[in-house]
Amino acid sequence: MLKRLFPHPLLSVTLTIVWLMLVNKVTSGNLALGILLGIVIPVMTAPYWPNRPKLRAPLMAAEYALVVLWDIIVANIVVAGIVMFKRNADIHSQWVVVPLELTSPEAITVLAGTITMTPGTVSATLSADGGSLLVHCLHTDDPDGIRDDIKTRYERRLKEIFR
Amino acid sequence: MELIVATSLGGLTAAGIYLVLRLRAFPVILGLTLLSYAVNVFVFATGRLTVGLPPVLNDDASAYTDPLPQALVLTAIVISFGMTAVLVLISLGAFLEAGDDRVNIKDETTGESDA
Amino acid sequence: MDQDMTLLSELLVSVFLIVGGIFGLVGSFGLLKLKQTMQRLHAPTKATTLGVGGALIASMLYFLMIEGSVSFHELLITLFLFLTAPITANFIAKTFMQGDVPENELPQTGREFGWAVYDDPPSEEDEEK
Amino acid sequence: MITYALIFAFACFGFGLLATLWRLLAGPTAADRILALDTMVINFIALLILYGIWRGTAIYFEASMLIAMVGFVSTVAFCRFILRGDIIE
């Protein structure tokens, strides 16, 4: 019953918060409406999200978010340098294959997203069985290092979060 | 600004007409899309141009833009959407039935002489 | 004090604007400059997104500190962009691979199955194995 | 000060628009064009936000939000068209 009313509790909370952000005014009416929508919309969209992903270790999630944010900012500057000042001929792009231990689609998605958002790498495609990830590096002379970096810095943490 | 809007309109119209005069359905559809942009801007412009004065009532605004053409354009946009949808599917249907997407029809019938 | 605050906020807003602008510029410049499609994909998906992020934060700060109104819309937009950018990049990369990269130019997956663009997903029978 | 910073940002993203237009026209691959369009939309969103600051009004944010959303959907649709032909098979 409760599961039918709250198929994705986290989503419900998110939606309520998003609603309040949208209306930009925290009033009792808006809150009530936000909660209502937070309940109704997940119920309506539940058929499209049949399973409920397991999310553990909220602290780890926060840590992960900070790590990623930091990486984004730092690496962006590096990439900006490459883009602006390196001669095209000096840019050594490479494909990197990252074998995955993650199996949860949500986790894989977050990992792939993280890889893309952190500069220098773009996740291009998964293998057909979702067991490895093809990453494109803008400039590297050490593809294995990149792969190991990804596995230790992100995948390890994600394995904890989506256990 | 007025000159820019007028020129844009002219450009959109010219491009639209040129494409509408092509022989295949798809460019014709594109042409009509461009024409519909042109016409939306045209009708919108009949309220004359204003910058930064949206027609949303608020206490500190001293002037507003003319809201009526905007409402008309909104209606026109919606209608032209419905029309485009129908046009797209009819051209698809004609293509599927005829095997090509030519817009011009060649009459294959042959008549019979008088008697 | 008030004036200092204003100056500080203006400074802060300006910094974010300029940083955002620079990243935006980098993204677009990369799009022009880089020679390979996959390389070009790097620049805008990240730099431009970050650039917009800068502008959004500037805007949030501006309305918060100078206009005095709290606005979370910027946060929402940022969230949305960061959520969609990887998906977009992924799709564009695949589009490029499908059309312009033969499978044999890519490294092996190291698994039974090839890359998703070129190989069908495991079927029921595959799973039975 | 903000004004100058704004003008600088306007200039950056404005240049971005032109750059993306160039890429869109030059290609050479479909992926490049889609990428260019996607980047153009993001640049546009940035400009919209800057314009909101310039005007001191929050009225353009919904537009930005909506454009972010439809921009994403369009990009995916264009990609899917190249990838699969049918975008909603």
Added chain:
Amino acid sequence: MNHWIIAPVVLPAMVAPLIAYVMRHDIVLQRTASLLGAVLLTAVATGLFVLSADGSVHVYRLGDWPAPFGIVLVLDRLSALLILLTSVLGLIVLIHSVASGWDTRGRHFHALMQFQLMGICGAFLTGDAFNLFVLFEILLIASYGLTIHSGGKARLQSGLQYVIMNLAGSTLFLIALGTLYATTGTLNIADLSVKVREIPVEDAALVRVAAMLLMIVFAVKAALFPVQFWLPGTYANAPAPVAALFAIMTKVGAYAILRMHTIVFGPDAAAIGTLSQDWLMPAALITIAIGAFGVMGARRLMPLIAFAVLSSTGTLMLAVSAFTPYSAQAALYYLLHSTFAAAALFLFADLLLAKRRTGDLLKVAPATVQNGLLASLFFAGAIGIAGMPPLSGFLGKLLVLDALRVSDYTWLVWTVVLAGSLLTIVGFVRAGSLLFWKSTSADLAGPIEPEPEDEAPPVTKLGPLVVAPTMIMLAMLGLLTVFAGPVSRHMEATAGQLFDPSAYIGAVLEDQPDTKDLSAHGEAH
């Protein structure tokens, strides 16, 4: 305020969704609702006709907003007449569609039909120029659906052309309306009339452009040279009952010109002058000629009829083009006639095609069952559209010729109209003798080629219900002939109202007792 005025719009607009969405799996229910809707519409239209017959002008202020700020509906003699015509035509065509089974050869026929009626009635009623555009679009998009009803290559190809042409027309419509708003600042027809008359001729360039563009737009709908090209292909390939209903579609264009170019851009508006008639008359003449040549040269029956309709449209517009009360009277009488005549022929064609395995190619084919019946229907229809006695076309044509006696180009006009009639008559005679006379002679019967298209299976015997609608249409022509006196008197009164728009303008703009109460709420925040 009389709420019945909006009934011709709201009634089909409510019936249609019910048919489309609630009853979409039950054809019997659909038919019942659709026919009932049409009967009710006819009843309402009759009531409105009676209401307006005394010359009173009734205004319906939508949303209770005062004119010219809200949208108004205006019921006068002209709108009432055309709504009645539409509803009667619609009802008869519906009966034919049901009896012939056309409504089952594709989806959503009845819903589209109701929407089509709604759009047409709405266009006749509206007192707002932009709303006229909206209703045009409704009737057009419904007509797109109906033209391609049941699909098929030829139908889709010509349907595509029809849609493209009309989209181009709609684009121009918006440009014209934009120009009009840009020069007058209003959209209400009565208000436009006032505003246009305030514009001195030395400032009139743009408003003249607007008037001209609008006329071209309406000419597209009315199928007037040089924008008539869409008509033959569309009508010839549309399902016959749809083509029959479309008999009223060209009239919508004629109506719009009659309405806008008298009340707003009338000859008495200094800004406009004789602009309208200067261009309309030659266009109408060429249209007549093209239609007549088309009839004469036709290889197929459906195009033959379509070209005859084109020619008759030209005649109608010719009468309109003189812009005198008498010519408008002639035009209105001819309008009634040509609507029923065209519809009768298309319905007839459907009967014939149901029985002819060789399609509508004008060539010898074996005699059909009930050849005599079909031949007489064809003969009557041909007489009707060609303007021969004893049917109303002859009277209509005489009225038109008589009304145009005063023009400077009487000679040209008469020559074109009369020569056009001759070509039409001879063309129909050719077709008829091929279809019915030669077909009975065994010695000439060629081999039968089955139609390539998957057309409807031939009906073995036409039952009374299938034939009745065609006969009723023809009977209408007879009634128009017999009651030509009273009918033309009513047309005279109707035309009089058009050329003295003071009542119209007064009713819309001045006579506004109590509109929306605006004192209830405070200021904006």
Added chain:
Amino acid sequence: MVSGSGLLPVMVLLPFIGALVPGLMIRAGRNACATFTAVPTVLALVFLGVMAPGVLDGGTVTAKIDWLPALGLNANFMLDGLGLLFAGMILGMGLLITLYARFYLSGDDPMGQFYTYLLLFQGAMLGIVVSDNILLLLVFWELTSLSSFLLIGYWKHLPEGRQGARMALTVTGAGGLAMIAGMLILGNIAGSYDLSVILEHREAIQASEYYLPALILILLGAFTKSAQFPFHFWLPHAMAAPTPVSAYLHSATMVKAGIFLMARMWPVLAGTEEWFYIVSTVGLITMVIGALIALFKDDLKALLAFSTVSHLGLLTMLLGLGSKMAAVVAVFHILNHLTFKAALFMSAGIVDHETHTRDIKRLGGLASLMPVTALIAVVAALSMAGIPPLNGFMSKEMMLEEVAHTHWWGGEWPIIILATLGALLSVAYSFRFIGHTFFGPVRDDYPHHPHDPPVGMLLAPGFLAVLVVLIGLAPMTFAAPIVEAAGLAVTGSEPHVHLKLWHGVTPALFMSMVAVGGGAVLLWLHRPLDRIWLSTPRPEAKVMFDALMRRVVLGSRFITEVAHNGAISRYLAIFTVATILLGYAAFQGGGMPAPTRGLLPVPPLVGVGFVLLMVATAATVTMHRSRFRALILTSVVGLMVSAGFVYLSAPDLALTQISVDTVTVMLMLLALHFLPKETPRESPIGLHIRDGAIAIAAGVAVASLAYAFLLRDIDTISGYHLANSYKGGGGNNVVNVILVDFRGYDTYGEIIVLGIAGLTLYALMEALLNGPASRRLRNWTFPPDRSRDRHPLMMVVATRVMMPIAALVGVYIFLRGHNLPGGGFVAGLVISIALLMQYMASGFAWAQDRKRFEYHSMIGWGVVVAGLTGAGAWLAGQPFLTSAFGYFRIWPFEEFELATAALFDLGVFLTVLGAVMLMLYSLSRLARYAGETVNVDPMDYDPSRREVADSEQKDAR
């Protein structure tokens, strides 16, 4: 004025009512049918008889019924002497023909049809001769053309019948149309279309500058109908009709309609130089040529037909002479011609009926085989030849007498010679008719052995032959009264006719003798003359007519197929050019006030946007062959247009434009999936240049138009909307309040457009799947290099989060629309796009299986909700769509607004959502039909399943 005026319209109506009878009676048998067909004729004759005495006394019966007073077309009837003569002929002959046809027609002929046509024709003829309104006369005139068409083509299995009928209708129809113009002019001069009024305006008419055109046009009508040269050629071809028809139409009635008309109009039109020369010349030429051709015709009916042409020429000439006496002679000869010619036609019919041939060269010697027929024929033919003491002699003598006193084209001799020649030829062919048919040796090679027909068939010609003799012997008894009455009607004065056989030794007697003698010589020389005739090349009217008709058809076809060649691109080019030219012409007719506004400044960024817009637009054109590229480029255009809207204070427009564009692009991509991906290069360079020129002209025109008004201010009605949006509509966003309130009716219409679009797409999809297109779809092959991931994992996961958020945004945009940019329409599109995202992620079919709402009913509900919201105002006695709103407070919430406009907007929302989804559904159905499979899982492969599978395997172990 005499009594009995009520009878007159009834008399005209009788045949028309009677026309229904045969159809009903035919089941009762042929005799009953014929009998009852005769009833209306007899009744009409009785009516005529009742009115006759008064008319013979010089009176006129009139009846007036209003019909179409606006036009001056009224059912006014008038029976005077001329009318009486003709009415008597029409009805009397009608009766005889009814009788004759009963026996003539075979059992295979549809007799009911015949009698119906006959009565229709009779009524029309009767109408002509008693009309007192020329427009009414025209009505009947055209009716005779139509009904005679049916009669001539009665034997539709005969090609000659069909051709003859068409030729007759074409020629007489054309004349009739000319006559319409003539009559309209005539009425215009006289100020009335009433004949009695027109007849009083002789001076005015003849003095009018329009007299000549009117005369020519009316004469065209008369000449075509009466087969005058050069329109004479149709009459012989009409002989393909059954003989009763020929006897009725082509001797007695229809061809005389033209003569009647000339007689009718004689008082106002005759007496001028123009009349004299046109009419008498045409008559004379016709008379001679007709007689000459008749002499060499071998077909009995053709011979008679040309003799009729000749006699009609004679009548025309007489009327053309303009003297009162000549007119009276014409009237007399009309009567005489009727009697002998009808009898001859019937006799020819009998011969044909009995011998199965009408070829004079295969006949001869019939006098002994069918003596009664021969007697009748001989009497009638002698009368035709003008042999005393028969009636034909008298009128011929009188004609020659008139001719002898006529000064024509510079003297008396030309006309005397020509008239005598005509009479001479007349004698020759009359003698030949009887001589070569009935006399000479009996042959043994008749196609069918002849004998006299049944009495029924002989009655009618016999009766006529008796009349021929009686009128000849006692003209003052049998002919004078009616000829006097008719003569009075034509000439307007008492003619005092003295009809007698012997006029003494006059020039006419000499001419007559020459004619008879010459005729006999000609017949004697017939064989050599015939050889000469046959070897002489001469214009064949039928060949020329057919060639003309073929040319007209081919010409028409050429014009039609050149104009309507099926090329919409040309239609549109013409449309555009015409619009530009006409628009420019309109513009030239008025002036422009001085500009009242300055230009707004252009910041550099706007310049950038402008560059993007123009470049993208131009590139769309130059790259349009690659359809995908063009589509991307139009997206740029859309984006820039939206940018312009944002900049120019129209955020609502920007929102709407951008969301509509997205959905449109989706639809186009869906369609492009099936369509060719490239547009071939097929139009020649010239066409590109032409189109380019047209396009640039159109662009310049639209730009100038916009620029012209952008510089000029104007007062608009929208001040009211700004002022009352909040007070009266309860909303701050004026655009939205206009949409849902001020002009909610437009919006109501607009959602209906969308709903119809949804329906149409659905219906079309169904039609395609049921038609030949389905085969094409079934055989669809997809490119083999398609990407193999249909539903990639990342997209599915991202959508699961984004779709609910997007839906939330949709709700937000819906709710705020009344006060800020947004509203039901954009919200509907946003939700659609959110759903579309889902569809792209996991596929349409998969998502469709999980949907909660039927899209069809969503459209339905949308339209109904909007409609009911509008109709709800009726409950409050307000007009449709009158809005209401209020501010409410429920603890613990703050004040909120409820407005009916929101409910209306909900209708908009539902319709938009339903329509868009239904469109997508329709297109995706096509794709599935083309072989796309439906996935079971939301994503291609869920790696966590591998884990589950692994653990299960572990468990199993």
